[in-house]
Amino acid sequence: MSVTTIAVIGAGVIGLSSSYQLARRGARVILLEKDAVGAGASSRAGGIITGHLWSKTGIEARKISLRLYQELSEELSAYGYQYQAVGCLNLFSPADWRERKNLLPLYAECKLDYGILDAAEIRRRWHQLTPADDMVGLFDPLGGYSEPDDYIPALAQHCRALGVDIRERVTVTEFVEERGQIIGIIAAGELLAADQVICCAHSWTNRLLAEVGVQLPMKSFVHQRYLTAPLEKAARLPAVNANPYGVYLRPAKANRILVGGETANRPEQATPSLAFDMDELLAPRGFDDSLYDKAQALMPALAQTRFQEERVGLISFSMDGEPILGALPDRPGLLLGTAFHSGGFAYNPVAGKLLADLATAGETELNIAAFSPGRFNSLAAAAYSSAKLRQKQVFSRRH
Numbered sequence: 001m002s003v004t005t006i007a008v009i010g011a012g013v014i015g016l017s018s019s020y021q022l023a024r025r026g027a028r029v030i031l032l033e034k035d036a037v038g039a040g041a042s043s044r045a046g047g048i049i050t051g052h053l054w055s056k057t058g059i060e061a062r063k064i065s066l067r068l069y070q071e072l073s074e075e076l077s078a079y080g081y082q083y084q085a086v087g088c089l090n091l092f093s094p095a096d097w098r099e100r101k102n103l104l105p106l107y108a109e110c111k112l113d114y115g116i117l118d119a120a121e122i123r124r125r126w127h128q129l130t131p132a133d134d135m136v137g138l139f140d141p142l143g144g145y146s147e148p149d150d151y152i153p154a155l156a157q158h159c160r161a162l163g164v165d166i167r168e169r170v171t172v173t174e175f176v177e178e179r180g181q182i183i184g185i186i187a188a189g190e191l192l193a194a195d196q197v198i199c200c201a202h203s204w205t206n207r208l209l210a211e212v213g214v215q216l217p218m219k220s221f222v223h224q225r226y227l228t229a230p231l232e233k234a235a236r237l238p239a240v241n242a243n244p245y246g247v248y249l250r251p252a253k254a255n256r257i258l259v260g261g262e263t264a265n266r267p268e269q270a271t272p273s274l275a276f277d278m279d280e281l282l283a284p285r286g287f288d289d290s291l292y293d294k295a296q297a298l299m300p301a302l303a304q305t306r307f308q309e310e311r312v313g314l315i316s317f318s319m320d321g322e323p324i325l326g327a328l329p330d331r332p333g334l335l336l337g338t339a340f341h342s343g344g345f346a347y348n349p350v351a352g353k354l355l356a357d358l359a360t361a362g363e364t365e366l367n368i369a370a371f372s373p374g375r376f377n378s379l380a381a382a383a384y385s386s387a388k389l390r391q392k393q394v395f396s397r398r399h
């Protein structure tokens with residue numbers, strides 16, 4: 001029986017997970033990365049994971065991700081990786097809670113675990129958190145975080161051990177088409193033939209797709225997160241999405257706290273060139289100080305420390321806020337996985353599984369029509385693509 005050759009573009013967490021899943025299925029996998037493994041958004045992520053999403057498909061997919069994260073913890077423990085199942089607390093103002101409450105019947109239908117906590121109960125469970133009296137917490141006991149600096153090298157090492165050929169500093173510049181079928185790519189000037197090509201190029205996706213006359217309705221925005229200097233003692237906290245405070249935070253290695261937040265008024269980032277490096281991005285001047293003040297209002301113990309490290313990257317959103325994952329309708333041989341909003345780290349294990357299922361079996365157990373690249377109305381998609389939007393004008397999605 002012949003071995004299937006799959007070319008995967010982009011060694012962020014989506015490309016790595018796809019490669020890992022494909023290698024386990026016996027495929028020959030070549031993973032091409034224009035920079036170094038993880039150099040895109042993945043190494044900049046906060047790594048927060050929750051199953052409390054907005055759509056049935058998203059929720060069912062995240063359930064698989066959470067299970068796979070637990071399994072990967074065992075498989076990657078040899079490389080020092082552990083999923084941190086500290087839970088994830090989503091905080092709401094009374095107005096936002098009225099809206100989020102409408103999703104509870106869906107959570108019940110999907111058999112999703114959750115607890116509704118008032119502010120007093122939150123303060124009782126986690127002494128370092130001081131939410132205002134009118135806040136409501138929706139607690140996801142299976143959520144938590146995955147430390148990107150541990151996870152990415154461990155997954156890459158495991159991929160290599162499974163036979164994945166990871167080629168760093170190799171840029172894919174073209175898709176090769178024959179009679180309407182994608183049969184390979186051009187990388188570093190050479191043709192690489194493949195039975196399937198999986199494009200996991202995140203914000204660069206539309207730059208590559210322009211090659212084959214396709215543009216997806218997706219927008220990228222600058223996003224930033226910080227690490228504090230170590231606290232005297234480890235904080236006992238869940239991961240917290242504290243939207244009313246405009247921040248998210250979680251415990252991090254070596255008694256640090258990770259704090260992140262978005263810049264609602266910042267205009268979209270134009271589709272980057274293939275040469276673009278996320279290190280070129282800057283957070284707005286003074287953003288770190290204002291974020292620190294907001295985080296301290298929720299966690300006064302932050303007064304003992306300061307931010308020590310900043311990471312800035314891009315997050316991308318599709319027109320309807322759902323990921324774009326699957327086959328392009330009229331380009332057989334090409335699969336895409338992109339636009340995972342600020343939740344691509346949380347999605348990566350299931351995204352890799354779904355893409356590997358599609359590449360090797362042509363189908364997935366989960367119905368992912370809601371993620372299909374072909375789901376967009378072409379006129380609406382063109383209007384979305386040509387509009388110049390700010391972060392606050394796209395779907396609000398936290399992890």
Ligand SMILES: Cc1cc2nc3c(=O)[nH]c(=O)nc-3n(C[C@H](O)[C@H](O)[C@H](O)COP(=O)(O)OP(=O)(O)OC[C@H]3O[C@@H](n4cnc5c(N)ncnc54)[C@H](O)[C@@H]3O)c2cc1C
Nearest residue numbers: 010012014034040041042046047048172313343344345346
């Ligand atoms: C500051 C910040 C905080 C975040 N926090 C969280 C969080 O807490 N939880 C969460 O779930 N998500 C979070 N995210 C989102 C998450 O990081 C992304 O959704 C996820 O990393 C996307 O993974 P990816 O593999 O698609 O993209 P990337 O990691 O960007 O990988 C794409 C790769 O493709 C490569 N590439 C592009 N074009 C080519 C080409 N032509 N040839 C070869 N290689 C190419 C790039 O160099 C890059 O390495 C955060 C993002 C940021 C920026």
